Amino acid sequence: MAAALEQLSSSKMFDGFNLRFRHQSATLGCSMTFSIYMPPSPASNIPALYWLSGLTCNDENFIMKSGAQRAAAAHGIALVVPDTSPRGLNIEGESDSYDFGVGAGFYLNxxxxxxxxxxxxxxVVKELPKAVSGNFEQLNTSQASIFGHSMGGHGALTIYLKNTDKYKEYDATCLIKKNNNVSTPILIDQGDADKxxxxxxxxxxxxxxxxxxVGAPLTLRMQPGYDHSYYFIATFVDDHIAHHAQFLKSA
Incomplete structure (x- = not known):
């Protein structure tokens, strides 16, 4: 049975649509929001590219600031953007620090x-894909990839590596050391002016x-003068969508 979604907004962009939804998460025990950009693509078999945001963000930051929809529309890829943590639980200490608790889920259990x-x-790995696939028949969630920024970039790496090799750690560097069968190339951009x-x-x-x-294929690009902000993300996000598109479309 598909998860019940409450649509919160819809905005047309590059002939596709930014859609935002709320649903009750059984995994997190609270109401959660997520955003999807649906491209102006055929009515079926649209690949899904998940974006994981960084500390203090929610599901709207990337949608509003990155400009990624232009490239997603051109490549015919849907962008799926979850929130970064449970919210509204009122656990003592959940909002005491920007890097712990609300807005800081770190994509771990x-x-x-x-x-x-x-x-x-x-x-991210289990509940959200089921909610998406159950409500968007035009998406092919078996053709999926994942990327992100900061906390989300690291989360994307750990999710990719854990679901290739089934290890239980949450450190991408430790995971890659134990994983000698990674064949899909990884692309990382890092601003050298990042504080x-x-x-x-x-x-x-x-x-x-x-x-x-371990011979894992990685392209690490140090970008001169760029910091940690969405100005950096917006500059290079098209490259990353193109990077994922080449593998999603060949799957």
């Missing part, structure tokens, strides 16, 4: 009982070395 609702891995890079919160070179060690 929490193990502490207090945070039992924080099961964003299961939500989080300077603060050693982002360690793309560690991931690059781990990929080299």
């Amino acid at each position: 929490a193990t502490n009982e207090k945070w039992k609702n924080w099961r964003m891995y299961d939500y 989080f890079l300077a603060e050693q919160q982002l360690l793309p070179r560690n991931f690059e070395e781990a990929c080299k060690a």
Whole structure:
């Protein structure tokens, strides 16, 4: 039985539509929103490209700021954008820090009982695809790929690697070291003026070395002068959609 969706908005863009929905999540135990950009494509067999956003974001940031719809429309790909965490649960401490709790689900399943609702891995990997496929017959969710930014970029890597090799860790560098059968190329852009890079919160070179060690195909592009913002995302998002499109359309 398809999950019941409440449509919140619809806006035409590049001859496709930005759609936003609310549904009750059994996985997270709360109401969740997600956005979809549906391209002006044939009535069936549209591939799905999932976008995972970074800390403090919700499902609207990427849709409103990235300009990714132009490339998605050109390639005939749907963009599926979940929220970044459960909301409205009023757990003590859930909003005390920008990098923990609300807006900071990290796309993992929490193990502490207090945070039992924080099961964003299961939500993104299991519940959301079922909700989407059950309500959009024109989508082919078996032809799917995933990308993201910051917390979401790392989440996309871990979800891809865990569902290739079934490991239980949530660190992309650790996962790739244990996974010597990755054949689909990974593309990462990193601004060299990103303050989080300077603060050693982002360690793309560690991931690059781990990929080299196991022969995993990675293109890491250090982009001069770019920071961590949506200006950076908007500049390079077309390249990433084209990167995913070549594999989605050949699947």
